[in-house]
Amino acid sequence: MYQAPRGTIDILPEEQAYWRFVEQQAASICNLYGYERIDTPVFENTKLFARGIGDGTDIVEKEMYSFKDKGDNDITLRPEGTASVCRAYIEHGMANLPQPVKLYYLTSIFRYERPQAGRLREHHQFGYEAIGDADPVIDTEVIEMAWRFFQSLGLKKLSVLINSIGCKKCRPNYLETLRKYYQKHTADLCKDCLTRLERNTLRLLDCKQPACQQFIDSAPKSVDYLCEDCGQHFNLLQKYLDTIGLPYSVNHKLVRGLDYYTRTVFEIQPEIEGGQSTIGGGGRYDNLISELEGKPTPAVGFATGIERIILNLKREGITVPPVNKPSVFVASMGDIAREAAVKLSSDLRQAGIAVVQSTGTKSLKAQLRQANNLKVQYAVIIGDEEVASQTVVLKDMTGSGQETLPLDCLIDRLED
RNA sequence: GUGGGUGUGGCCUAGUGGUUAAGGCGUCAGGUUGUGGCCCUGAAGAUCGAGGGUUCAAAUCCCUCCACUCACCCCA
Numbered sequence: 001m002y003q004a005p006r007g008t009i010d011i012l013p014e015e016q017a018y019w020r021f022v023e024q025q026a027a028s029i030c031n032l033y034g035y036e037r038i039d040t041p042v043f044e045n046t047k048l049f050a051r052g053i054g055d056g057t058d059i060v061e062k063e064m065y066s067f068k069d070k071g072d073n074d075i076t077l078r079p080e081g082t083a084s085v086c087r088a089y090i091e092h093g094m095a096n097l098p099q100p101v102k103l104y105y106l107t108s109i110f111r112y113e114r115p116q117a118g119r120l121r122e123h124h125q126f127g128y129e130a131i132g133d134a135d136p137v138i139d140t141e142v143i144e145m146a147w148r149f150f151q152s153l154g155l156k157k158l159s160v161l162i163n164s165i166g167c168k169k170c171r172p173n174y175l176e177t178l179r180k181y182y183q184k185h186t187a188d189l190c191k192d193c194l195t196r197l198e199r200n201t202l203r204l205l206d207c208k209q210p211a212c213q214q215f216i217d218s219a220p221k222s223v224d225y226l227c228e229d230c231g232q233h234f235n236l237l238q239k240y241l242d243t244i245g246l247p248y249s250v251n252h253k254l255v256r257g258l259d260y261y262t263r264t265v266f267e268i269q270p271e272i273e274g275g276q277s278t279i280g281g282g283g284r285y286d287n288l289i290s291e292l293e294g295k296p297t298p299a300v301g302f303a304t305g306i307e308r309i310i311l312n313l314k315r316e317g318i319t320v321p322p323v324n325k326p327s328v329f330v331a332s333m334g335d336i337a338r339e340a341a342v343k344l345s346s347d348l349r350q351a352g353i354a355v356v357q358s359t360g361t362k363s364l365k366a367q368l369r370q371a372n373n374l375k376v377q378y379a380v381i382i383g384d385e386e387v388a389s390q391t392v393v394l395k396d397m398t399g400s401g402q403e404t405l406p407l408d409c410l411i412d413r414l415e416d
Numbered sequence: 417g418u419g420g421g422u423g424u425g426g427c428c429u430a431g432u433g434g435u436u437a438a439g440g441c442g443u444c445a446g447g448u449u450g451u452g453g454c455c456c457u458g459a460a461g462a463u464c465g466a467g468g469g470u471u472c473a474a475a476u477c478c479c480u481c482c483a484c485u486c487a488c489c490c491c492a
Contacts, residue, residue, distance in 0.1 A: 001465090003483070058490050062417075080492090109492075114417075117486070125492060192489065208488080257491055280492065305492030333450060366445075368452035373443095383450055397452070 007113070007121025018310045021320040022153065023106055026126045029149045033141060035102040035128050040084035042108065046074035051291055052083035054259025056199055063111040077110035080258070081127040082285065082301055083292070089131050090294035099132030100299075106306075118277075118308045127282075127303030131289070134298035136233050139264045139284060140240040146268055146280055146302045147246055153309065154318040155270075158279065160247065162266040163254040164234040165202065165222050168287060171262075174225035175201050185215050202255040221252040230263055237264060260285040264300065270312055279312060280304030326354035328414060329371035329397075333364055333383040341382050344392070344407070351411045371397060378414065 004010055011019060030037070050060050065077035078084055085103055088094075094101045109125050128145070130138045143160060150158055166174055182189070182197050182204055189197070190209040197204060205216055226234060241248050248266075256265045265283035282302030289297035313320065328348060332341035345357040356374055358367045364381070371379040381393040381402075392410055395402035405413060 006483070063490080111491075113490070114488095115484085116488095119491070123492065127492090195489095203490090206490095278492065303492060308492055331451090363445090364450050365452075369444095370452085372452040379452080381451075385450085393451090395451075400453090402451080 005121070007115040009120060009122075015310075017320045017323050018313060019306070020323055022126070022306055022309055022313075025149060025152045026104070026106060029145055029152060030104040030128060032148075033102070033145050035104040035130075038085060038088060038103040038105055039107070040078075040081075040088050040105070043075045043077050044084055044087065046076040048083050048087055048292065049076050049079055052086065052260060052288055053080060057257060057259055059111060059257070063113055065110045065112055078107070079111050080109060081105050081107060081125055081303055082129060082258075082260070082288070085127075085129050085301075086131070086289050086292055086294070086299070089297075090289065090292060095132065095295060095297060100130040100138060101132055102128065102130045104128035118305070118311055120307060124306040125303045126306060127301060129299060129301035131299040132297050133300075134233075134286065136236040136240060136264075139233075139237050139300050140244070140246075142282060142300050142302050143241065143248070143266055144244060144246055146266075146282070146304070149304075150268065150279070150309075153313065155279075155309070155312055155316065157271045157316070158268050159249065159271065160266060160268055161251040161254050162237070162241075162248050162264065163222065163251055164226060164230060164237075164263050165255060165261060165265055166226050166230050167262045170225055170227035170230055171222075174220070174222050177220045177225060178202075178204065181220055182215065189215070203257075205253040205255055216253055219252075223250070223252065233263055256281060256283055260288040260291065262286045266302075268304075279308050324354070325375065326356045327377045328353055328355045329367075329374060329376045329379045330355055330357040331364060331367035331371065331379055331381045332358065333381075337382045337384055337387050340387050344380065344382065344410070348411065348414070351415070353411070353414050368395075380410065 027037070046064070046066050049064060053060050055061075059079050064079050067075055069075050085105065089101060089103075104127065106126050107124065109123050110121060111123075112121060113119060115121060128142070130142060143162070147158075147160060165171060179197065179201050182193075182201075186194065186197070188211065190207065190212055193204055193207050193209070193212055196207070204212075205219060207213075207216065223231075223234065238248075238250070254265055254267060256267075261283040263284040263286065265281075267278050267281040269278050280302060281304075282300070284298070284300040286298040287296075289295070289299060330341050330345045330348070332338045341357060345355045348355045356371075356376065358370065362370070368379060376397055379395040379397055381395060386392050386404075386407075390407045391404050392407055393402055393404050394410065394413065
């Protein structure tokens, strides 16, 4: 039997209410903050991601769905959203628009990873980017928007963590200090941390091994090594977050996995501890556009995983608006009535009334049973008698009543 | 990529070496003429994840693979 490829899922009809809800709230919050939708290709030139995300990251090294197409081009299914949006910004000369340019997307993301709770090989992200502005007001807005988005979904038990990891002026000093600090403890570090020390120093702060926690707690903090501009930026961000009353905490251990982040980084996490708990994250990436051969342009963005959101909605027992279903079932008996039912169903739909019509030669009992299972509000019944008298039986499926009315009154009656 | 757990009709579950794999939910049909929901009756639906092995005999034991799941790595 064919199965969906590992790490992919079918989103079945019974799940769709969650997806529609999340997507609608996403579009609505973007509208509220002046972000416009952009859709970029599912695949891009491999170099775009390698340059943007960072050659040394796991995503680029081992998680990308990369292949050569028949024209011998190196192609990759997008492993994140930001690089593509930046490419589009540069390609379409959006630097000439009033800045910042604010864009959002809802799209599939592909990473070849081992599937786990809240982690798939194809997953879906909602993300947004404000490109062309270095003002911490925009950082504040991006964080607030994420917060409000989750609030609008009914997810209340969340915390916002923020940190600043500096810029290309001040970060090297910090990394050097951090490295020196850790080199004194190499004998006691876990083996993953030893690799991190060589390859991704910041990640040392993110280790989950109990034995490594003591080193993290007393490690030098990035905020103590910020240059004047970065320090000022971070202070203003906190001031503005205080101004709008957004609850957050500064977390010195917060680092993010992609190389392009500068200054502000933030994550939003549910209270419940667990493996793949982070529900969304983002930050500033002031060097990415120039890295992608655009002129130097500051930017800040956020992305969240829709599967993880839905996981949280379900865990919190949050009910979502149902998707619309047909409200009328048309049942008929006999060949003549059947033809009348075909015509009637067509006319009802023409009038904008959603209809399920019965098929096959089922007994009336069976047809009504089907109507009941479909949870329609009304069943319309047509038999030979009704055809002869140009009437229909309108049966209220939510109660027990029914009435006979002239055929040409039915639409008006149903539209009430 | 590393390590643990799991895999029985569409869904949930019983069965842990021995006759035709049991039940619940769901689906479909019937309970007399054209009426659903409750109830009753019946039916369909399972090569017990796949392949190999041990055995007189395997859903049950062993191996391999696949998938799901949990943790790590990493990330949304």
